[in-house]
Amino acid sequence: MSAMDLFKIFISAALVDNIILARYIGLCPYIGMSSNVANSLGMGMAVTFVMVLASIATWALWNFIFVPLGLEYLQIMVFILVIAVLVQLLEAILKKTVPNLYQAMGIYLPLITTNCAILAVTFFGVDYNYNLLQVVVYSIGVALGFTIALLLLAGIREKLRFSKVPQFYQGYPIVFISTCLLAIAFMGFKGLVK
Amino acid sequence: MKEFWDCFKNGIVGENPVLRLMIGLCSVLAVSVRLENCLFMGAAVIFVLTGSNLVISAIRNFVPNEVRIPIFIVVISTFTTIVDLVMKAYLPALSEALGVFIPLIVVNCIIMARAEAFASRKPVILTIADSLGMGVGYTLVIAAIGVVRELFGYGQFFYHQIFPSSYQGMMIMILPPGAFLLIGIYIALLNHFHRRDNL
Amino acid sequence: MKNIWRIALSLTVVCVAAVFALAVVNSVTQKEIERRSEEELEKALQRIAPFAQEFKKWETLPEAQDSIKDLSILEVYEALQEGKREGLVFRVSTSGYGGPIILLVGISEEGKLTGMEVLEHQETPGLGSNIESADFLNQFIGKSLIDPFEINRDIEAISGATISTRAIVRACQGLASYWEEVREQ
Numbered sequence: 263m264s265a266m267d268l269f270k271i272f273i274s275a276a277l278v279d280n281i282i283l284a285r286y287i288g289l290c291p292y293i294g295m296s297s298n299v300a301n302s303l304g305m306g307m308a309v310t311f312v313m314v315l316a317s318i319a320t321w322a323l324w325n326f327i328f329v330p331l332g333l334e335y336l337q338i339m340v341f342i343l344v345i346a347v348l349v350q351l352l353e354a355i356l357k358k359t360v361p362n363l364y365q366a367m368g369i370y371l372p373l374i375t376t377n378c379a380i381l382a383v384t385f386f387g388v389d390y391n392y393n394l395l396q397v398v399v400y401s402i403g404v405a406l407g408f409t410i411a412l413l414l415l416a417g418i419r420e421k422l423r424f425s426k427v428p429q430f431y432q433g434y435p436i437v438f439i440s441t442c443l444l445a446i447a448f449m450g451f452k453g454l455v456k
Numbered sequence: 457m458k459e460f461w462d463c464f465k466n467g468i469v470g471e472n473p474v475l476r477l478m479i480g481l482c483s484v485l486a487v488s489v490r491l492e493n494c495l496f497m498g499a500a501v502i503f504v505l506t507g508s509n510l511v512i513s514a515i516r517n518f519v520p521n522e523v524r525i526p527i528f529i530v531v532i533s534t535f536t537t538i539v540d541l542v543m544k545a546y547l548p549a550l551s552e553a554l555g556v557f558i559p560l561i562v563v564n565c566i567i568m569a570r571a572e573a574f575a576s577r578k579p580v581i582l583t584i585a586d587s588l589g590m591g592v593g594y595t596l597v598i599a600a601i602g603v604v605r606e607l608f609g610y611g612q613f614f615y616h617q618i619f620p621s622s623y624q625g626m627m628i629m630i631l632p633p634g635a636f637l638l639i640g641i642y643i644a645l646l647n648h649f650h651r652r653d654n655l
Numbered sequence: 656m657k658n659i660w661r662i663a664l665s666l667t668v669v670c671v672a673a674v675f676a677l678a679v680v681n682s683v684t685q686k687e688i689e690r691r692s693e694e695e696l697e698k699a700l701q702r703i704a705p706f707a708q709e710f711k712k713w714e715t716l717p718e719a720q721d722s723i724k725d726l727s728i729l730e731v732y733e734a735l736q737e738g739k740r741e742g743l744v745f746r747v748s749t750s751g752y753g754g755p756i757i758l759l760v761g762i763s764e765e766g767k768l769t770g771m772e773v774l775e776h777q778e779t780p781g782l783g784s785n786i787e788s789a790d791f792l793n794q795f796i797g798k799s800l801i802d803p804f805e806i807n808r809d810i811e812a813i814s815g816a817t818i819s820t821r822a823i824v825r826a827c828q829g830l831a832s833y834w835e836e837v838r839e840q
Contacts, residue, residue, distance in 0.1 A: 627782070
């Protein structure tokens with residue numbers, strides 16, 4: 263496994279197959295948490311943290327316990343429970359040990375349990391038959407792509423406040439139209455990784 | 457009976473989960489390239505929504521408040537897995553087309569939100585009405601998007617050619633940007649009519 | 656303290672019920688899924704090499720020389736007619752525009768393409784996805800491996816999807832040299 267392959271996985275996870283703009287996963291926090299740049303940065307950090315930890319935890323469980331025991335059909339239930347437990351643990355640990363970080367991303371943590379992006383990444387990690395290193399690189403890439411998309415939209419929305427939007431396009435409609443344009447821009451990355 | 461009907465209608469018009477509450481969007485946009493996919497996705501969501509909320513409502517008096525969320529998750533993921541396994545076994549082509557979005561029903565916010573807000577508080581009969589209403593509301597929106605995307609993207613309706621075969625197909629409708637564009641337009645239209653009614 | 660027991664009990668009951676329900680469903684669907692995927696493969700092989708009655712999978716794959724670029728051989732099946740080998744079917748993976756393309760290609764003993772099918776791909780819908788179309792794939796069937804496989808000479812490219820076309824053509828060229836190496840085995 264060369265560094266080049268890892269780099270390819272990283273780039274295609276972050277840009278080419280951007281989890282929001284190309285795969286439509288994780289739209290709820292994307293729409294909900296993008297009203298300003300500070301919020302979206304906090305959410306992005308929290309997602310990155312949980313996504314990497316969750317991928318490692320589910321990858322280990324899957325390869326060392328579920329596949330050997332032939333319990334693949336419990337995948338959905340176990341993965342979602344692992345994420346839920348992880349989020350609870352993380353919240354408790356951060357509160358005690360790193361209060362500053364908890365201040366910055368604490369309020370976003372409970373929202374993450376039902377974030378489909380996290381669950382999807384854990385599924386893809388085992389689907390693609392990645393090894394541990396690849397899973398880590400992949401999940402960091404996806405999380406970065408998520409944060410980029412969130413930040414871009416937040417930037418647009420902050421500017422939109424000063425623009426004249428037709429009355430019935432105000433609110434969500436114009437957000438989706440902006441997303442449409444962002445998605446077109448991201449299509450330019452297709453074919454980047456071979 | 458009237459109460460039953462009101463609960464049902466609420467999910468379709470008043471609090472349509474997709475267009476009004478902005479939840480459950482991922483699968484709506486992802487699978488709506490073909491109308492057939494939309495209907496099966498809708499059916500899967502209705503099954504999981506109704507099944508799990510029925511169970512949650514039935515056991516609501518025995519579940520201690522502290523662990524209600526984990527129990528909801530276990531119940532919902534059980535129903536999701538059932539749908540996933542059954543689809544893989546009997547409808548392999550569709551299961552391929554819907555891909556990860558079937559397992560992702562488990563984190564579909566509609567289901568968790570309804571379990572928390574409705575099923576864990578109300579009797580079984582009303583829960584069924586509410587779940588069916590929400591599910592049908594979801595299916596209508598996804599089908600409305602699917603019909604436009606399939607028609608303009610492929611020139612087809614349920615795989616039947618509608619436009620002349622020389623029609624090239626609007627690429628954007630099949631690709632992600634088209635989905636975002638359409639849902640934006642739909643919400644704008646809804647806003648428009650809603651506001652006019654209120655005047 | 657009493658409360659703790661209630662919590663533990665309710666969680667256990669729900670989990671056990673859920674796992675039990677899933678185990679039952681799984682035991683039914685598991686067999687069906689396996690049966691179907693075997694059947695699918697058998698059918699696909701049959702379409703690729705219609706002359707064969709039986710297929711035998713090679714347990715070990717001969718190492719390919721590095722002349723084959725971007726092509727990985729996943730599986731090889733012998734197509735047997737009345738117990739005699741009449742051709743080989745290769746399951747190969749090549750890299751397209753949007754990701755890997757998995758192909759099933761049949762080659763007769765004389766070195767002619769007997770069939771080709773796209774099993775999986777992630778090409779752009781509406782453009783690159785046309786590699787699946789019969790119009791495109793039929794150009795390859797009946798061709799001999801010594802043919803040049805050149806775009807716009809003996810192969811017509813899909814408009815707007817040169818890279819996807821090239822991926823398939825390259826796979827054929829790579830497969831030609833691999834076939835040359837392994838045909839005697």
